[in-house]
Amino acid sequence: MASRAATSLFDAATIADRWIADYCGHVPGGDVLCASDRDPAWAGLFEELATLSGDGLELARERAQRHAEDIGTGFRIVDEGEERPWPLSPVPLLIEKTEWDGIADGIAQRAELLETILQDLYGEANLVADGHVPAALVSGSPYFLRPLARLTPPGGHHLQFVAADLCRGPSGEWRVLADHLRAPAGAGYALENRLAIARTLDELQSRLNIERHAPFFAAFREGVAAACRRAEPRIALLTPGRLNPSYPEQAHLARYLGFLLVEGADLAVLDDKLYVRTIAGMKRVDALWHRLDPRLLDPLALDSHSTIGVPGVIDAIAAGNVVIANAPGAGLLEAPAFAAFLPRLAEVLTGAPLKLPNIATWWCGQDAPRDHVAANLDSLVVAPAFGAAPLGLPGGKAMLGSALSPDERAALLDDMTRRPQDYVGQEVVRLSTMPVVTEDVLAPRPFTLRVFAARDGEGRWTVLPGGFARIGEHPDPRAAVMGEGMWSADVCVHGAEAVAPVSLLPSGDTTQLRRNPGTLPSRVADNLFWLGRYLERGEALLGLLRVLLGHSISADTGAALAVDTVGRLTRLVVFSGAAPEAKGVKRADLTQLARTALEGEGEWHSVREINRQARLIGAVSRERLSADMVRLLDAPFPQRGGLLDKAGSLQRRYSALNGLASEHMTRTDAWRFHDIGRRIERALSAIRFIRSFGGPDATSDDLSTLLDLMDSQISYRQRYLTGMARIPVLDLVTLDPNNPRALAFQVAAISAHLNKLPVLSDDGLAEPQQEQARGIAALLVTANATRIDDALLADLETRLANLSAAVARRYFLHGAEPLRAAGLVLA
DSSP: OOOTTTSOHHHHHHHHHHHHHHHHTTSOTTOTTTSSTTOHHHHHHHHHHHHHHTTOSHHHHHHHHHHHHHHTOEEOOTTOSSOEEOOBOSSOEEEEHHHHHHHHHHHHHHHHHHHHHHHHHTTTOHHHHTTSSOHHHHHTOTTOOGGGTTOOOGGGOSOSEEEEEEEEOTTSOEEEEEEEOSSOOOHHHHHHHHHHHHHHSTTHHHHHTBOOSHHHHHHHHHHHHHTSSSSSOOEEEEOOOTTSTTHHHHHHHHHHHTOEEEOGGGEEEETTEEEEEETTEEEEOOEEEEOSOGGGSOTTTSOTTOSSSOTTHHHHHHTTOOEEESOTTGGGGGSGGGGGTHHHHHHHHHSSOOSSOBOOEEETTSHHHHHHHHHTGGGEEEEESSSSOOTTSGGGSOEEGGGOOHHHHHHHHHHHHHOGGGEEEEEOOBOOEEEEEETTEEEEEEEEEEEEEEEOTTSOEEEOSOOEEEEOSSSOOBHHHHTTOSEEEEEEEEOSSOOOOOOSSOOTTOOOOOOOOOOOBHHHHHHHHHHHHHHHHHHHHHHHHHHHHHHHHHHTTTOHHHHHHHHHHHHHHHHTTSSOOOSOSSHHHHHHHHHHHHHOOTTOOOHHHHHHHHHHHHHTOTTTSOHHHHHHHHSOOOOSSOHHHHHHHHHHHHHHHHHHHHHHSOSSHHHHHHHHHHHHHHHHHHHHHHHHHSSTTOOHHHHHHHHHHTTOHHHHHHHOOSOOOHHHHHIIIIIOTTOTTSHHHHHHHHHHHHHHSOOSOSSOOOOHHHHHHHHHHHHHHTOOGGGOOHHHHHHHHHHHHHHHHHHHHHHSOOTTHHHHOTTOOBO
16 A cells, blocks of 8 residues: 555545546435535545555554553443444545534524423423423423432533434434433544544544634533632533443543543532532532432432432532533423423514424324324334333334234234323434545444534534544434444534634644643542552562473472472462462473463463452543553463463563553653552562572572562672672662662651652641551661561561551541541542
């Protein structure tokens, strides 16, 4: 395939013409790409693709996917444990700015209409009293939250951020398939798609004058801040956790917008104000952009079974102390049943029709619409009216009436007679198509478009110029058949005028500087601390296994000293819980022990299990870690080679992770907790190694093994040329403050970190964890290598374990304990 340098503009234009001609020969008239002869924008796009990938398209697809993975874009299917890579098409959807302006006007009108309806239904309910909305449509909906009735949200608005799914018919008209108001997802994916496509087709932005996303997100951030009472509010994004399907998107958005990423356990309500538990005490939260089912937000006022909400948050809303985007209860208008009434409500409330019409919908809770659906079942889609699965639909999902078997049809009609309010009928929508790359050619596939709108600082609606397209797997253009889609695509709004390079990053000449990294929630500090411990624990276990496998050759000779040393190594492996005790010290016995300690699953704390724990922590800390670090944590366990090869591969991976943490993490409190975890685990491992191999009866094999385990072999041989001696070895690995693997070095680093962490009181006195670290450091500073014995080492091991517990008690979450802590900081 030709590279960018090898492909001339004439060749690129020729290739683009051929691709467009081939594609348009396989799609019906009126397609989004083929509506005109060689549209300049589409021609420019395909010329960029041709310049990138030459005469084939597979390279462009692979490059776009690689960039998406580099950004860290991923998603999870419900009930699946593993995260999947985000499927990104290299061909974005192009929409001309004039056409887009019409879409944006329609979305803004719709968002304001939905706000007006919500204010009425949760307020005076005049729409129900006047007969414009059936009472059963409100009171019978699972999305209607009675505790929110007559409650005016802070800022006066129920909606701050909305999304809508649009479809484009073959003749070019746009219509609304669904509204998303409870916890609209996808804006992060739209942002990530744009980043990946911008890296893939780096000249497309300037060539087509593509509208940028940054102004929209800046406007949303300003809109949420404007609704808060404090001038400089603290805003958080509330996530259900890493198992949520769109958690990677949420982490990316939080980092991009500068929001705290929090879970329900991070938050607490005190005196009708919302706080986040941090390492510096309780800090005030002024606004939450939530991704929870609103019914789970507050177990006191809403669903009492919720374990991921925040008790008392509804009281904080009622007191006007926290803005929730969107306000609980907004999902009432998400129900497909409401789509049947929106056209009429638009006329009643605004005096004008919807600029973006719905797909035709009939709610079966009324006699005439129910009879219409029953009589025209073969030409309609039947769907749940309120999201919950009714008994008459196989699988509880929307289905084409024509696809029902005779028995399924009879069951549906029977249940519609019993509970007609549970069903809606909708017209069968035929979708326009867009090009995707499949098997190195362009193929037409149906698509839907998700669009986003947000309030700005003035309370006006602004619409993200673009969004993201979901593309169907099969050519069938019916929306009911497409489902969730197989690919995603960036959506580019292009025009004739140049676009200013707006970014959320500060401008080059800004004078507003900031070195404070912001608030560190206790849960995040806990995660980073244990990520450091697990990584160091895995590295220490690998060191044991590599030395053990190297010693096993000598063990077969039957030499007593070698067998003794190998025995101590195996006891350390067994003590760590990584494997059962070996039957002997023959090669086969040691190989089996090493294999279990390296790859064992289930009850053994093997390297594989340690990796899994580190990976889980990395998954919930991705807003704090670099994409390279997350990628290394997610890397699969080595499958090829012998045990030593696998151990070596893993050792290099651990070294890379250590290097990323040491050289790429800013020296914030987050890094300090990660490094404290590493240092505590390394110190504990060092003590165990010294106690096993540095005793009074240590042999030269023991001392050499100790130096290997402490990565100090070269340092020792540079200093001492006369061979192994116990006291010099002990001094190097225990007391030398300049040896980065020595015990004293770890303790000094721990003490220095703790001295720089925030304290709860202003009396200037050390807190318990600081006192304990200083005490351990003092023991080592005043120690002499000739007086190091097992009793001293055992005492140090106990003190370090107690120090770890003190750090956890002071900084990490323990139920409601931080609410009662002395010196509580409320800011």
